[in-house]
Amino acid sequence: MPESPIIAIDAMGGDIGPEVTVAAAGRILKQRQDVKLILVGLEDKIKAELSRLNLQTSDRLMIHHASELVGMAEAPALALRKKKDSSMRVAINLVNEGKANAAVSAGNTGALMATAKFVYKTLPGIDRPAIMTTLPNTKGHTHMLDLGANVDSSAESLFQFAVMGSVTASAVDNVENPRVGLLNVGAESMKGNAQVKAAEPLLQNSDLNYIGFVEGDDIYNGSVDVVVCDGFVGNVSLKSAEGVAKMIGHFMKQEFKRNLLTKVIGLIAMPVLKSFKQRVDHRRYNGASLLGLKQIIIKSHGGADEYAFGNAINVAILEAEKSVPQCIESHLGDLLQNK
Amino acid sequence: MPESPIIAIDAMGGDIGPEVTVAAAGRILKQRQDVKLILVGLEDKIKAELSRLNLQTSDRLMIHHASELVGMAEAPALALRKKKDSSMRVAINLVNEGKANAAVSAGNTGALMATAKFVYKTLPGIDRPAIMTTLPNTKGHTHMLDLGANVDSSAESLFQFAVMGSVTASAVDNVENPRVGLLNVGAESMKGNAQVKAAEPLLQNSDLNYIGFVEGDDIYNGSVDVVVCDGFVGNVSLKSAEGVAKMIGHFMKQEFKRNLLTKVIGLIAMPVLKSFKQRVDHRRYNGASLLGLKQIIIKSHGGADEYAFGNAINVAILEAEKSVPQCIESHLGDLLQNK
Structure with a gap:
């Protein structure tokens, strides 16, 4: 150090x-x-x-x-x-x-x-470096990689991402064996695209704390510490989440600005809305690592x-x-x- | 009819x-x-x-x-x-x-x-059917397919999804030429994985109102009517959005339940929170089509x-x-x- x-x-x-x-x-x-x-x-x-x-x-x-x-x-x-x-x-x-x-x-x-x-x-x-970022979840935070450094990642690359993500999460969070999940479209082993299916045995046979397939919603529910995926998938996932969060914020603003009464209610609710806003403030999670x-x-x-x-x-x-x-x-x- | x-x-x-x-x-x-x-x-x-x-x-x-x-x-x-x-x-x-x-x-x-x-x-x-759903956006709604019927979709399949999505959106929304976008990790033509790059010319040379590459956040900002993607990517995108929306709701509830004062504020803000909740209620968008x-x-x-x-x-x-x-x-x- x-x-x-x-x-x-x-x-x-x-x-x-x-x-x-x-x-x-x-x-x-x-x-x-x-x-x-x-x-x-x-x-x-x-x-x-x-x-x-x-x-x-x-x-x-x-x-x-x-x-x-x-x-x-x-x-x-x-x-x-x-x-x-x-x-x-x-x-x-x-x-x-x-x-x-x-x-x-x-x-x-x-x-x-x-x-x-x-x-x-x-x-x-390491064949190819990967971009990792930290995202909020209901219980703390999740690390996710790759977020766009690579597309069409091989199973071997996904495995390397998992190792890099696990080691980094362990170091920065002071956690012994972070839970590593492979992003997929279902938890059953028959599901997935070719890369994910080929990466699964590499992860199962590793010394990582591999917990199996995870789905998009698991990124935000605290059930996994490190989410591993191809950069194309990771980038789409991240931007979809950003998009829906922005839309929700937009709707909330609109509802509080609807008329004089809702504006007054908005003023009364301001302290709560402010501390809520702080919790979902994406600026807190700025700073991605090229691992x-x-x-x-x-x-x-x-x-x-x-x-x-x-x-x-x-x-x-x-x-x-x-x-x-x-x-x-x-x-x-x-x-x-x-x- | x-x-x-x-x-x-x-x-x-x-x-x-x-x-x-x-x-x-x-x-x-x-x-x-x-x-x-x-x-x-x-x-x-x-x-x-x-x-x-x-x-x-x-x-x-x-x-x-x-x-x-x-x-x-x-x-x-x-x-x-x-x-x-x-x-x-x-x-x-x-x-x-x-x-x-x-x-x-x-x-x-x-x-x-x-x-x-x-x-x-x-x-x-049609080589393979696709699952299409409707999602809210800041200005109305977006149709998106495929959401998981296929993984590893070929360029030709992505093109067929685009045709099916465009025709369906046009019929159910009474819109002449819905804007069709191909989900990618950036708007520049050099970006993307192999399937997306191969699908781009098929879409450009079609009679669809193809507006080019779109990113994950565009699904929710009203800039596109039909978002086309591989089922793996679509499923991850959808579930990531669901996950972050759930997390945001969870944080909001927590903030309003923090103490007696915030609970009272929550009661006062109830009508606004209710109409907000209605707008982001995912039940409104239940019902996916197998096209x-x-x-x-x-x-x-x-x-x-x-x-x-x-x-x-x-x-x-x-x-x-x-x-x-x-x-x-x-x-x-x-x-x-x-x-």
């Missing part, structure tokens, strides 16, 4: 950039006396933002200049080849050079994945605000404290030896 | 059976003076239920005896082979013999699909109550009025001729 984790922040990434990232860095430094942050990007812009926020650089809040930016719509391959001094690339380089323990970016997802994979390299025994690489990279939503981006920084801190890639590597080492 | 649609109801199907199905039939008959219902199942049980509800048989409410039951956990192939006088099978037979225009069942999904496919037969030009067969079969949730099962009967009435299978057949005829 690093004594005081150093996090490299792509200060220019995201839909908004330094206005969000620098403010989030300031917020986290106040909360956590034991971490150091490096703001990577255009020095002038970062300094301007610091002064606007009355923040000073220190040995806990550093600036590392990077002259280029990766656009949110830029082709990943081009960004990787041409933007060698981008804030994203330099933040990742700092981790690779041992000057930071983890990097965080709200930038272009494709470019971030390609760059991190290229610079960090994949862990031995399977030799170092830590956390992807924030592009549209994250200060609070949400701060949570992505917190995910980076936690994974750095727990040395997640080293945990995965050591578990994979055992698996590869036993093969 | 049949003058007064006759619906055959599997009165024994579902987790509860006649207590729900007979009551729902009574409710629908009161609402709709122009329909006739046939309750299929054990005559004694149905009669007992009718008398409990003070209902009489008439030329609008008939009983058709069937001596056997299909269990909710029974193997579909066995049910198909051995239970030739089951309430499910007989209801489907009545439609096939022209004695009813559509059948409804809350019974064993696998057995229902196998039996309907065997008795009705698949329409020419691609020569006749109409509607599948109700097994756990449906009287109100929910009544809505499944309404879906059957609507599809019978619009002669949905004939609409699909005629559209497919044009397509096959143009090949």
